[in-house]
Amino acid sequence: MDAAKEPNVSLSGLLELVETSSIASIKGTVSRILALISDPAASSSELIQLIELDPPLAAKIFRVANSSYYATSKTISDIHQALIWLGFDTLKEIVLTQKMSGLYHGGTPVCGYSRLQLWRHSLAVALLAKTIYRREFGEKGNNAYAAGLMHDIGVIVEDQLLHQEFLQLVQSIEDTPQSLSDGEISLFGYDHCLVGKALGEHWNFPNELTEGIGFHHNPEGASEEHRLFVKTIFIADYLMFEQGYGYVAMPLPDREILLQYVRDLGLQWYALRAIVELVREDLGKIEQKGLIA
Numbered sequence: 001m002d003a004a005k006e007p008n009v010s011l012s013g014l015l016e017l018v019e020t021s022s023i024a025s026i027k028g029t030v031s032r033i034l035a036l037i038s039d040p041a042a043s044s045s046e047l048i049q050l051i052e053l054d055p056p057l058a059a060k061i062f063r064v065a066n067s068s069y070y071a072t073s074k075t076i077s078d079i080h081q082a083l084i085w086l087g088f089d090t091l092k093e094i095v096l097t098q099k100m101s102g103l104y105h106g107g108t109p110v111c112g113y114s115r116l117q118l119w120r121h122s123l124a125v126a127l128l129a130k131t132i133y134r135r136e137f138g139e140k141g142n143n144a145y146a147a148g149l150m151h152d153i154g155v156i157v158e159d160q161l162l163h164q165e166f167l168q169l170v171q172s173i174e175d176t177p178q179s180l181s182d183g184e185i186s187l188f189g190y191d192h193c194l195v196g197k198a199l200g201e202h203w204n205f206p207n208e209l210t211e212g213i214g215f216h217h218n219p220e221g222a223s224e225e226h227r228l229f230v231k232t233i234f235i236a237d238y239l240m241f242e243q244g245y246g247y248v249a250m251p252l253p254d255r256e257i258l259l260q261y262v263r264d265l266g267l268q269w270y271a272l273r274a275i276v277e278l279v280r281e282d283l284g285k286i287e288q289k290g291l292i293a
Helices: 010-021 022-039 045-051 055-065 079-086 088-104 115-136 140-148 153-161 161-176 179-187 192-203 207-214 226-241 253-265 268-288
Strands: none
Touching: 010 022, 010 153, 010 192, 010 226, 022 045, 022 088, 022 140, 022 153, 022 207, 022 268, 045 079, 045 088, 055 079, 055 088, 079 088, 079 226, 088 115, 088 140, 088 153, 088 226, 115 140, 115 226, 115 268, 140 207, 140 226, 153 161, 153 179, 161 179, 192 207, 207 226, 226 253, 226 268
C-alpha cells in the first residue's frame, strides 16, 4: 500500500507502516539508549557496547566529540576516550541526538516547513527542557532532554509516511491559521501527539517519556505522576516557537496557559528568560559549528 496516496490510514495502520519503513532502523538503538538514560544504575560499559556495535554511529560521535564545540585538546578516536572527555551523561545525549537526526534528512520544504526546521525545533526544546531541570530543579534532566528531542516524532512519521497529505496540511495552515493538531485530526483522525504516544508505547519507551511525547500539547491529560514533567516540555515547546525556533506557521496556544504552567512549576520569569537566552546562545554555537544536522 502506498501511504502517500491513502489519506485515511488508521493509527494502527500507520504503526504497521513505521515497522516496514526506514524509521524502524533506529528502533533498537533508540530504545536501548532511552533505557540507559532512564536507569540511574546503568553502566558506561553498556553504552560503549551499544556504540561499538554501530560503526556509523561511532563515526558521527567522533565527529561531534572532535568539534571545536567541545574544545577537545586532542583527537578522540576511541569510545573510551570520548566517555572520559565528555562524560557519561553527555555521551548518552550525543548518541540519542545523532541517531535521531537521521530521520530528518531530505523531505520537501513547503511554507517555511522543512525537516531541518523540525529538527532544529526539536533540539531547541530538548536543550531548554534539560536546562530548566538542571538550573531550576537541580536534576540532570536527561529524560527531559530525550522528551524534548522526541516530542514531535509523530510529525516526522506523518511527513515520511503520509507525505503528500502532510504537505497539503502545512499549506492549509499557512492559508487558514489553525493549530497543527486541529488540522491533523480533521485530516487523519489523530494528531502527532497521539502518533508519538502510540509509537512510544509500541517501542516500549519509558512511561515518563511516552507521556511527555503524547501530552506535550495537553499536559492536563497526563497522569498526575508525570504532569509537572510534561508541563516542562509544554513550556519549552511554547517558548522555542516564540523565540523563532518553530517549524510551521501556526498560532500558539493562549498565553495564559503558559503562564499558569510556569506558576505550577514554581518558576520565576527572570530566571526563565535567562535560561532561554543561554539556550539561544548554545544553539547559535551548535549551528555555527555545523552540528545542527
